Amino acid sequence: MPPSRTPALPLALYDFSNTSQIVVLFTRDLGKVRGLAKGAKRATGSFQGGFDLGAVYEVTLIEKTEGLDLLTKAEMTEGFPGLRRNLAALEAAFYVLELAAELTVEHDPQPEFWQATVDTLRLLDKWAPRDIVLFAFEAAAMRQHGFMPRVDDCAVCGRPLPPRPAFSPRFGGALCTVCAPMDPGARAVSAGGLKMMARLAEGTIPLQSLNVDGRVGKDLRAAFDLFWLNLFGRELRSARFVR
Numbered sequence: 001m002p003p004s005r006t007p008a009l010p011l012a013l014y015d016f017s018n019t020s021q022i023v024v025l026f027t028r029d030l031g032k033v034r035g036l037a038k039g040a041k042r043a044t045g046s047f048q049g050g051f052d053l054g055a056v057y058e059v060t061l062i063e064k065t066e067g068l069d070l071l072t073k074a075e076m077t078e079g080f081p082g083l084r085r086n087l088a089a090l091e092a093a094f095y096v097l098e099l100a101a102e103l104t105v106e107h108d109p110q111p112e113f114w115q116a117t118v119d120t121l122r123l124l125d126k127w128a129p130r131d132i133v134l135f136a137f138e139a140a141a142m143r144q145h146g147f148m149p150r151v152d153d154c155a156v157c158g159r160p161l162p163p164r165p166a167f168s169p170r171f172g173g174a175l176c177t178v179c180a181p182m183d184p185g186a187r188a189v190s191a192g193g194l195k196m197m198a199r200l201a202e203g204t205i206p207l208q209s210l211n212v213d214g215r216v217g218k219d220l221r222a223a224f225d226l227f228w229l230n231l232f233g234r235e236l237r238s239a240r241f242v243r
């Protein structure tokens with residue numbers, strides 16, 4: 001197979017032998033790949049000292065039918081230096097990368113989600129308001145994976161919603177007062193917070209116009225936490241960084 005060239009974001013790194021790395025990459029054109037970068041940590045060579053998390057690379061790799069792909073070259077194209085000077089931004093970036101790792105499949109390209117992930121890191125690198133940036137990313141990720149919850153009326157029976165409906169990822173959205181007892185794991189969230197989640201997913205509102213202070217922000221955080229918990233069956237390791 002001829003070598004492929006694609007932009008890529010490292011999701012996880014493992015040292016291998018003294019000088020090599022095994023890298024899990026979210027590539028734009030090939031989806032998630034696991035590759036061996038021989039001699040990656042040598043200062044001079046095809047990898048310029050090795051991969052780092054929270055950066056974009058242009059990589060060349062040879063896909064293998066079995067085992068790890070073979071990385072032959074990598075050049076950093078975006079280093080996001082702002083992330084290394086702001087702990088809150090860096091922690092948020094780790095959360096974004098963990099979500100990306102969970103939502104990607106090997107050798108299944110998702111170029112729109114790849115772009116959303118990189119755009120989110122760019123915003124965090126510029127220290128844009130963390131909560132808004134993360135909510136927008138999480139909502140976009142939901143939509144791009146076809147998971148959009150129903151929030152305009154009851155997801156089970158279609159009745160109108162009370163001011164604080166129960167949010168139930170298990171039943172696909174907000175529940176009315178009659179249906180809420182069906183899911184003991186559902187959580188009361190303001191209807192306004194849920195509408196904001198839907199508008200964010202559409203990606204049609206300028207982020208500067210959003211205000212997620214106070215209760216709306218708390219509701220959105222709780223709703224996304226519950227959504228991902230329901231989808232993955234466990235809490236994300238980096239979730240505590242973004243509360």
Ligand SMILES: [Zn+2]
Pocket residue numbers: 154155156157158159175176177178179180
């Ligand atoms: Zn109902």
